Amino acid sequence: MSLLQVQNLRVEFPTRRGTLVALDDVSFEIAPGEVLGVVGESGAGKSMTGAAIIGLLEPPGRIAGGQVRLEGRRIDNLPYEELRRIRGRQIGAIFQDPLTTLNPLYTVGDQLAETMTTHLPIGPAEAKKRAVEWLELVGIPAAAQRVDSYPHEFSGGMRQRVVIALALCAEPKLVVADEPTTALDVSIQAQVIALLKNLAREKGTAMMLVTHDMGVIAETADRVAVMYAGRIIEIGAVREVVKNAAHPYSAGLMGSIPPISHRVERLQAIEGAMPRLSAIPPGCPYNPRCPFVFDRCRVERPELMPAKANRAACWLYAPEEAHRLQESGLA
Amino acid sequence: MPEPIMLELRDAARHFDVSRPLLQRVIAREDKRILRAVDGVSFQVPKGTTLSLVGESGCGKSTVARLVVGLYQPTRGEVFFDGMPLAEARADASKRQRMQMIFQDPYASLNPRWRVSDIIAEPIRAFGLIRDRRKQLERVGELLTQVGLSPLDGQKFPHEFSGGQRQRISIARALSSNPEFLVCDEPTSALDVSVQAQILNLMLELQKRLGLTYLFISHNLAVVRQVSDRVGVMYLGKLVELAPSETLFHTPRQPYTRALMEAIPDLEMTGRTRIPVGGEVPSPITPPPGCPFHPRCPLANERCRIEVPAMIPARGTPETLVACHAVEEGRDGFLDGKPRLTPEPA
Numbered sequence A: 001m002s003l004l005q006v007q008n009l010r011v012e013f014p015t016r017r018g019t020l021v022a023l024d025d026v027s028f029e030i031a032p033g034e035v036l037g038v039v040g041e042s043g044a045g046k047s048m049t050g051a052a053i054i055g056l057l058e059p060p061g062r063i064a065g066g067q068v069r070l071e072g073r074r075i076d077n078l079p080y081e082e083l084r085r086i087r088g089r090q091i092g093a094i095f096q097d098p099l100t101t102l103n104p105l106y107t108v109g110d111q112l113a114e115t116m117t118t119h120l121p122i123g124p125a126e127a128k129k130r131a132v133e134w135l136e137l138v139g140i141p142a143a144a145q146r147v148d149s150y151p152h153e154f155s156g157g158m159r160q161r162v163v164i165a166l167a168l169c170a171e172p173k174l175v176v177a178d179e180p181t182t183a184l185d186v187s188i189q190a191q192v193i194a195l196l197k198n199l200a201r202e203k204g205t206a207m208m209l210v211t212h213d214m215g216v217i218a219e220t221a222d223r224v225a226v227m228y229a230g231r232i233i234e235i236g237a238v239r240e241v242v243k244n245a246a247h248p249y250s251a252g253l254m255g256s257i258p259p260i261s262h263r264v265e266r267l268q269a270i271e272g273a274m275p276r277l278s279a280i281p282p283g284c285p286y287n288p289r290c291p292f293v294f295d296r297c298r299v300e301r302p303e304l305m306p307a308k309a310n311r312a313a314c315w316l317y318a319p320e321e322a323h324r325l326q327e328s329g330l331a
Numbered sequence B: 001m002p003e004p005i006m007l008e009l010r011d012a013a014r015h016f017d018v019s020r021p022l023l024q025r026v027i028a029r030e031d032k033r034i035l036r037a038v039d040g041v042s043f044q045v046p047k048g049t050t051l052s053l054v055g056e057s058g059c060g061k062s063t064v065a066r067l068v069v070g071l072y073q074p075t076r077g078e079v080f081f082d083g084m085p086l087a088e089a090r091a092d093a094s095k096r097q098r099m100q101m102i103f104q105d106p107y108a109s110l111n112p113r114w115r116v117s118d119i120i121a122e123p124i125r126a127f128g129l130i131r132d133r134r135k136q137l138e139r140v141g142e143l144l145t146q147v148g149l150s151p152l153d154g155q156k157f158p159h160e161f162s163g164g165q166r167q168r169i170s171i172a173r174a175l176s177s178n179p180e181f182l183v184c185d186e187p188t189s190a191l192d193v194s195v196q197a198q199i200l201n202l203m204l205e206l207q208k209r210l211g212l213t214y215l216f217i218s219h220n221l222a223v224v225r226q227v228s229d230r231v232g233v234m235y236l237g238k239l240v241e242l243a244p245s246e247t248l249f250h251t252p253r254q255p256y257t258r259a260l261m262e263a264i265p266d267l268e269m270t271g272r273t274r275i276p277v278g279g280e281v282p283s284p285i286t287p288p289p290g291c292p293f294h295p296r297c298p299l300a301n302e303r304c305r306i307e308v309p310a311m312i313p314a315r316g317t318p319e320t321l322v323a324c325h326a327v328e329e330g331r332d333g334f335l336d337g338k339p340r341l342t343p344e345p346a
């Protein structure tokens, strides 16, 4: 059975000028020991999905529909206190913004130790010892000397590693990691990825990994979901999505990865910008930017359907549009 | 004729006192702990060019950036902006206006109580660049569009935006006073690759059109290759290699630079395992004597453990400055035709 099930999740932001739909009918599952990568346009709703799962949507944002289940049990409608306990013990969260997680008034060692004594059956001395071990595991040099440092005394990447250690140290069943490696150099990144992977493999931890770094996705994720304008528009095995994307947006995204092997005159990018939440067009949300758009795309909304080896929300893959798929060259 | 120099650092250093409180120190009979975040860095950035700094997390890149824009005073050494000592240049509003910084943390650098349009217009107002209110808003709208947002977004507050959208707001803010020199600390780390490409194309286009100068910091080596004229590699507060970008990616010389290139993520999913730089990351509080890389270096010998290598032209690629005894002594294998680490350009 899946460890995490997200079904038809809808998140809304009521505003003075009407209700914004930030997440629209988002569904996916993660099995124990599995890493689901989540990629997509900046502002597409990746962090929002993570926040909704762990019950930390910022008001006035609210879950307006759908369900979130952890080991079969609904957690989206639990009272605040109960959810908080589950969050601490069973879900580890790594936020995109390391400073909001770290308390500037406490040393990093105290924060780690406190998290462990709250959620694990260990005393303060053992917790302090493990705090140093965790700092070593995430590659902080001279961990024993720096365990008593305050967050502002660490570099951006070192703070990010402390946040990772904080999320993992209580041995959660599910880890929601939002951009955990952006501030890390390639070498430390490799080390952190190996750590996350080992956790998934050995302890059966399920992981939702949000990142813009396709290298990290390629090395860590088992499956990948691609988001655009509050929806999942493609989902499938990592290799198939990265190397053989079906949806025109995913294909454009993968085509925009800057090459490492040589310098180019102009970097490839998808033309235009994602629509604002208040101006998402009817039909397929990608239709104003899509090179393959046709009439149906502007009227009817595509659901996820089988597309190549994946599932994609694109009319080109409807059986009756097979001739268009042929012409598009995407097949 | 060589381009005039926009920025120069001469042996710049910044140390931090990270000692424990005096009483605790006396009880534990401990010395003061000095952390050498940046320890003697020299480089020049000619006008209209981009110098990138790369290196391990915590090696001192952001500290260099903060020294360059005057947020930290150097403990030792000097910083010159357009031929003038930095302190003098900072005291002069017309020079200050020419210099902006995009901070590594897009969350901490935006005032949460201000509307986005006021955040972006702030440098325009502070320097009195555009007086007319309506023209100010027009300019803000133009900047928002340039970074892939909408002029209507100006009405909102920072917390209403995603991480990458906030990063784009700080880029728009940095561009608003038409600076000639921009310090960009991880400017695109929160952006998807397509929006990142749009922003980098914008930066490159501004450079071509208006001759902007960039000091660029990034962990993403593919991005660094796309934007840089020259690249400096830092290790434990020091520059260890400085070379034209293509030379560096083609023929990295210093063993740490070579290890860094080996650790680049594998997008091709060929199953190649990344080789992380081996060994312990040393502490900047008690840096090793001699070459700072020697405890992890496969080429280290007795001399490396004692003598600090100086930055000198590399044998074989004299356009590269490198601090390495092995390169100087010709025992790094380069002259025997060591294979290149990245493929030849197509």
Ligand SMILES: Nc1ncnc2c1ncn2[C@@H]1O[C@H](COP(=O)(O)OP(=O)(O)OP(=O)(O)O)[C@@H](O)[C@H]1O
Pocket: A013, A020, A022, A041, A042, A043, A044, A045, A046, A047, A048, A049, A058, A059, A060, A061, A096, A277, B159, B160, B161, B162, B163, B164, B165, B190, B191, B192
């Ligand atoms: N408090 C809020 N009020 C209104 N809209 C919001 C609020 N917070 C976020 N949004 C909007 O919700 C959308 C989704 O945001 P989210 O943070 O999930 O994006 P993301 O996919 O994580 O992007 P990034 O890659 O840039 O971090 C964005 O368009 C954002 O502008």
Ligand SMILES: Nc1ncnc2c1ncn2[C@@H]1O[C@H](COP(=O)(O)OP(=O)(O)OP(=O)(O)O)[C@@H](O)[C@H]1O
Pocket: A152, A153, A154, A155, A156, A157, A158, A183, A185, B016, B018, B035, B036, B037, B056, B057, B058, B059, B060, B061, B062, B063, B064, B104, B284
């Ligand atoms: N205000 C400070 N007080 C004490 N130590 C500091 C301070 N600022 C930075 N440091 C230390 O200086 C060193 C260099 O930090 P810096 O932020 O320059 O690194 P960086 O190269 O930018 O790293 P990253 O890639 O992780 O952002 C680190 O060891 C850091 O802990």
Ligand code: SF4
Pocket: A247, A248, A249, A284, A285, A286, A287, A290, A291, A292, A293, A294, A297, A302, A313, A314, A315, A316
């Ligand atoms: S549904 Fe139509 S507009 Fe949308 S991605 Fe497919 S072809 Fe393009």
Ligand code: SF4
Pocket: B254, B255, B256, B291, B292, B293, B294, B295, B297, B298, B299, B300, B301, B304, B309, B323, B324, B325, B326, B327
């Ligand atoms: S000086 Fe010696 S230790 Fe340092 S990088 Fe060169 S060979 Fe290695």
Ligand SMILES: [Mg+2]
Pocket: A046, A047, A048, A096, A178, B162, B163, B164
């Ligand atoms: Mg986000």
Ligand SMILES: [Mg+2]
Pocket: A155, A156, A157, B061, B062, B063, B104, B185
């Ligand atoms: Mg930094």
